[in-house]
Amino acid sequence: MRILGVDPGLTRCGVGIIDANADRSVSLVSVTVLTTDKDLELPQRLLQLRSELAALIEEFKPERIAVERVFAQHNLRTVMGTAQASAVAFVEAAERGIPVDMHTPSEVKASVTGTGRANKVQVATMVGRLLTLPEGKLLPDATDALALAICNAWRGGAGTAPKGALTPAQQRWRDAERQAKKRG
Amino acid sequence: MRILGVDPGLTRCGVGIIDANADRSVSLVSVTVLTTDKDLELPQRLLQLRSELAALIEEFKPERIAVERVFAQHNLRTVMGTAQASAVAFVEAAERGIPVDMHTPSEVKASVTGTGRANKVQVATMVGRLLTLPEGKLLPDATDALALAICNAWRGGAGTAPKGALTPAQQRWRDAERQAKKRG
Numbered sequence: 001m002r003i004l005g006v007d008p009g010l011t012r013c014g015v016g017i018i019d020a021n022a023d024r025s026v027s028l029v030s031v032t033v034l035t036t037d038k039d040l041e042l043p044q045r046l047l048q049l050r051s052e053l054a055a056l057i058e059e060f061k062p063e064r065i066a067v068e069r070v071f072a073q074h075n076l077r078t079v080m081g082t083a084q085a086s087a088v089a090f091v092e093a094a095e096r097g098i099p100v101d102m103h104t105p106s107e108v109k110a111s112v113t114g115t116g117r118a119n120k121v122q123v124a125t126m127v128g129r130l131l132t133l134p135e136g137k138l139l140p141d142a143t144d145a146l147a148l149a150i151c152n153a154w155r156g157g158a159g160t161a162p163k164g165a166l167t168p169a170q171q172r173w174r175d176a177e178r179q180a181k182k183r184g
Numbered sequence: 185m186r187i188l189g190v191d192p193g194l195t196r197c198g199v200g201i202i203d204a205n206a207d208r209s210v211s212l213v214s215v216t217v218l219t220t221d222k223d224l225e226l227p228q229r230l231l232q233l234r235s236e237l238a239a240l241i242e243e244f245k246p247e248r249i250a251v252e253r254v255f256a257q258h259n260l261r262t263v264m265g266t267a268q269a270s271a272v273a274f275v276e277a278a279e280r281g282i283p284v285d286m287h288t289p290s291e292v293k294a295s296v297t298g299t300g301r302a303n304k305v306q307v308a309t310m311v312g313r314l315l316t317l318p319e320g321k322l323l324p325d326a327t328d329a330l331a332l333a334i335c336n337a338w339r340g341g342a343g344t345a346p347k348g349a350l351t352p353a354q355q356r357w358r359d360a361e362r363q364a365k366k367r368g
Binding site: 050084094095 | 225226227228230231234254263264267268270271272274275277278279284
């Protein structure tokens with residue numbers, strides 16, 4: 001299963017492509033950070049982003065696309081750019097019939113590090129380990145895009161509810177954990 | 185000069201198309217409110233919006249497109265949908281080389297009513313008068329899209345600074361008005 005992760009942004013848009021294998025291992029296919037020219041007008045920047053993203057989709061033919069779910073941020077301008085960049089990714093995916101999933105930052109962190117409160121360094125370290133990358137080579141946006149793709153590979157995407165992705169034994173374990181927390 | 189105004193939205197996207205004549209009169213070409221199916225996933229909704237907007241652009245061949253500039257709103261979910269819908273309009277315009285302008289709601293209100301603090305009813309009334317429409321027929325999103333197109337027609341768009349659009353006599357009048365306000 002080939003998965004393309006998008007950390008959407010207008011100035012820097014991380015794109016990470018991985019192959020998710022049946023044994024739950026993941027391997028790097030490609031990773032890049034797309035940038036658009038700040039001197040261009042917004043419509044031209046979005047068009048540029050679209051062309052570059054479309055080229056990657058055509059080249060690597062992902063079967064699923066995972067996009068970070070955007071939430072409130074301090075800077076509204078950033079939120080707008082992020083939302084607009086994600087719209088470009090959504091339309092490119094939908095046009096080609098590629099299923100899209102959204103994951104929150106904490107889902108992504110929890111998937112690759114085991115905790116939704118992991119910091120950037122932890123996430124980067126785990127992404128590097130899981131994909132057996134050389135250390136200290138990736139830009140943060142690139143790391144986040146790869147982490148998204150890994151999260152999507154493991155959580156199950158394309159409308160698969162997380163609960164459905166658990167085996168009966170895993171569900172019992174989860175239920176037991178919840179009970180323990182309530183008691184604690 | 186044919187102008188297409190877009191009041192961007194995911195659930196309801198107003199589109200108003202006008203012809204702006206040399207004598208500053210404006211006439212209605214077409215107006216509609218595009219809707220997308222709430223039951224669809226976000227990528228499919230954006231794709232649907234794109235198809236419908238593209239069809240209108242192909243049919244009416246606007247020379248300029250005016251889009252409402254989105255600002256902070258109370259509901260972040262609404263802002264996101266608005267930003268994503270506007271991204272679709274931007275890309276459709278940029279792809280065809282059609283210049284795009286953005287106008288703030290207060291610019292639009294000021295253009296059609298004379299005050300940036302006009303309410304919805306005032307704006308609707310003036311849009312109806314300027315385009316000689318029968319009363320009480322338009323949805324609010326449709327009215328806003330037409331008001332945007334009229335604003336664009338009168339302020340001058342496509343990179344024309346408002347100042348440059350004034351004749352020397354108009355500039356003197358504006359400067360005199362400002363002086364009067366300072367004194368007041």
